[in-house]
Amino acid sequence: MTNTITIDGKAVPFEEGQTIMEAATAAGVYIPHLCHHPDYTPYGSCKLCTVKVNGRVCSACTFPAAEGQDVLNNTKDLNDDRKLITQMLFVEGNHFCPSCEKTGNCQLQAVAYHLNMLDDHFPLFYPHRKVDASHPDVMIDHNRCIFCTLCVRASQQHDGKDVFAISGRGINKHLIVNAESGLLKDTDIEATDRAAHVCPTGAILIKRTGYQVPIGQRIYDHHEIDEVSLLTEQQHGE
Amino acid sequence: MANKIRIATTSLAGCFGCHMSFLDLDERLLQLAELVEFDRSPITDIEHCTNCDIGLIEGGVCNSENVHTLREFRLNCKILVAVGACAINGGLPAMRNFIPLEECLSEAYLDGIGVENPQIPSDIELPLLLDKVRPIHEVVKIDYYLPGCPPSADVFWKFLTDLQEGREPELDYGLVHYD
Numbered sequence: 001m002t003n004t005i006t007i008d009g010k011a012v013p014f015e016e017g018q019t020i021m022e023a024a025t026a027a028g029v030y031i032p033h034l035c036h037h038p039d040y041t042p043y044g045s046c047k048l049c050t051v052k053v054n055g056r057v058c059s060a061c062t063f064p065a066a067e068g069q070d071v072l073n074n075t076k077d078l079n080d081d082r083k084l085i086t087q088m089l090f091v092e093g094n095h096f097c098p099s100c101e102k103t104g105n106c107q108l109q110a111v112a113y114h115l116n117m118l119d120d121h122f123p124l125f126y127p128h129r130k131v132d133a134s135h136p137d138v139m140i141d142h143n144r145c146i147f148c149t150l151c152v153r154a155s156q157q158h159d160g161k162d163v164f165a166i167s168g169r170g171i172n173k174h175l176i177v178n179a180e181s182g183l184l185k186d187t188d189i190e191a192t193d194r195a196a197h198v199c200p201t202g203a204i205l206i207k208r209t210g211y212q213v214p215i216g217q218r219i220y221d222h223h224e225i226d227e228v229s230l231l232t233e234q235q236h237g238e
Numbered sequence: 239m240a241n242k243i244r245i246a247t248t249s250l251a252g253c254f255g256c257h258m259s260f261l262d263l264d265e266r267l268l269q270l271a272e273l274v275e276f277d278r279s280p281i282t283d284i285e286h287c288t289n290c291d292i293g294l295i296e297g298g299v300c301n302s303e304n305v306h307t308l309r310e311f312r313l314n315c316k317i318l319v320a321v322g323a324c325a326i327n328g329g330l331p332a333m334r335n336f337i338p339l340e341e342c343l344s345e346a347y348l349d350g351i352g353v354e355n356p357q358i359p360s361d362i363e364l365p366l367l368l369d370k371v372r373p374i375h376e377v378v379k380i381d382y383y384l385p386g387c388p389p390s391a392d393v394f395w396k397f398l399t400d401l402q403e404g405r406e407p408e409l410d411y412g413l414v415h416y417d
Contacts, residue, residue, distance in 0.1 A: 090327070097416035098323055098387035099330065104417065113414050119320065119383035120327050123376050126335040215417055224411055 005069040007051075014065035021049055021060040024073070025233050030226035031073050032082055032111055034089075034200050035148035036061035038233045040157050043149050046089070048082050048111060083115040091122045092171075094129065094143035095201070101210045102202030104218025108146060109201075110225035125171075132177075135184040137191035137207050145175045145203040155195035163189045175203070243402060246277040246290045246315060250304040251331040251371055252297025254280070255388045256322040260294075262391035273402055278311075287314035292401070295380075296321045298328040299372045303365035312378040317401070320380045323387040323416060325373065332371040339369055382407060386415050 004011050005020070007029050014023035019042060024031050035046040044062040051060045052072040060073070072078060089095075089108060097103045129142035147166055155163040167176045179186035189196060191206050199205075215221075219228060249257060257280060263270060278287045287293070293315030299305055312318055323329040334342050348356045374380060384393050393413050400407040 094336075096323070096327070096329065096333065099333070100417075109416055112416070113411060116409070116411075116414065118326075118385050118409065118414065119375065119380070120373065121375075124327060124332075124373060126328070126332065126370065128336055221415070 003067065005065050005067075005071055007071045007073050008075070012071075018065050019061060020051060020053070020058070020063050020065050020069070020071060023065045024060065024071075025230065028230055028234075029073065030230055031060045032079075032114065032225075033061055033229075034107055034111060034146065035150065037150055037153075037198065040150065040153040043153065046146065046148055047085050050078060050081060050085075052078065079115055082111075083117050084121065086112050086115055086117055087119075087121045089146050090117075091120050091124045092127070093146065094126065100144065100202045101205055102144070104215055104221045105213075106202055106220070107200035107225065108144075110220040110228070113220060114225045127171075129174075132184045133207075135187075135189065135207075138184060138189055138196045139205050139207055140175065140177075140184055141203055141205065142175060143203075144201045146201055147173055147175065148200060150198045150200065151175070151195045151204055154198040155189070155193065158194040161188055161193065161195070163187045163193070163195055243274040243292060243398075244277050244288075244290045245274050245279070245292045245294065246287045246311060247279040247281065247294040248296065248307055248311065249280065250295065250297035250307060250325070250374070251300035252322065252324045252329075254296070256294075256296035256325075256386075257281075259386075259388035259391055260394050263395060264391070266391070266395060270398065274398070287311055290315045291317060292398075293318045294321050295319065295325050295374055298324045298331055299368065299374055299377055300331055301365040301367050305368075305377060308374055308377055317381045318378065319382045319384060319397070320374050321384045322389055323385065326375075326383055326385055328371045328373050329387065332373075335370045339367060343367075384409070387417055389413075390415075 004013050005023065007024055012023050012027040012029060021031055021036055031049045031051060033049040035043050036049060042062045044059040047059060049060040050057055053063060053069050097109055103109060132140040149166060152164040155161045163178050165176050166173060168174050177184050177187050196204055196206060276282045277290045278284045287310050293311040295311060299308060320326050324331060343358050347353060347358045384397055386393060393409060396409060396413060397407045
């Protein structure tokens with residue numbers, strides 16, 4: 001058979017140019033991820049999609065599928081690593097789910113639920129981060145940003161704007177907006193932009209829409225992210 | 239039953255919501271009473287731990303007394319459990335971590351709206367506040383975590399019955415919530 005890889009022993013067909021993530025999604029195989037979105041250029045920052053390709057550790061969202069690849073995905077070792085990565089994401093920011101509007105609809109939380117993450121493992125950073133509520137319709141809560149750049153890519157690649165960017169390195173990395181004042185109100189973002197809706201966490205929220213769906217009746221309260229992700233991302237395919 | 243499981247519970251920097259959720263076991267409390275007995279706990283008013291099988295800790299660590307209590311539990315409990323969001327990540331009380339302690343005290347006791355006879359409490363009996371609220375796993379070793387704000391009664395039930403029946407406690411998807 002040509003153009004086939006195996007993922008956890010299952011034969012998965014791929015087309016030339018597809019990444020392992022794209023081939024897996026098309027075949028109904030869920031690989032955990034946060035910074036990947038089928039509509040935008042792969043970025044490979046969150047590392048949740050870490051898989052083993054012929055024994056070598058790779059990011060499934062950026063690694064091209066190629067004949068003869070034997071991919072390990074849903075293994076205890078990889079899921080343990082993914083849980084540690086998720087715990088690092090939690091302690092690096094300020095993720096207080098009970099007081100976050102995104103709870104139940106949050107992909108960070110959903111991935112953590114999926115990996116059965118019960119604790120944060122690491123000491124918490126409690127970094128001092130700001131909220132930008134200057135814009136009339138959209139707000140940024142930097143406490144919850146995981147630097148996935150989905151807003152950056154959605155703004156550039158879908159909205160035809162350039163509202164967001166990541167600045168700084170390491171622990172000083174932060175989301176910035178394209179305005180001299182540094183405030184969202186001085187950018188050309190609108191509440192209808194894809195960039196305002198693509199955030200996997202509660203870092204970018206639309207104002208005056210909070211708590212319209214009660215906690216307990218939200219997506220991941222009842223559906224696991226593997227199921228939701230495959231359903232929505234297969235529809236995005238070409 | 240000859241040897242009942244001995245459980246101690248406490249609320250540190252918490253709201254007692256996790257204890258209230260525990261009481262949501264409702265009629266299952268009668269079944270539980272056959273299996274367990276309570277040591278130090280708001281349920282018994284026993285002031286200090288003796289040897290216990292399980293210690294359930296609600297809330298994070300916000301003052302010196304919390305640290306002493308937590309260490310007492312660790313010394314006396316074979317299995318120590320972080321119960322709820324505040325014990326696990328500091329929770330709501332940890333949101334003061336972004337404001338200097340002096341400003342918190344000034345707002346609450348000196349400058350806040352409606353404050354009468356402004357003074358910062360300084361009685362020697364009062365435990366000193368820590369600079370930051372911390373989760374309990376940063377102070378002592380924790381054996382198990384029950385997430386939720388609060389964890390539902392079903393979470394307590396699953397955890398305690400798993401342990402009682404000799405199984406490694408596991409919470410499946412429906413029992414894991416952070417909110």
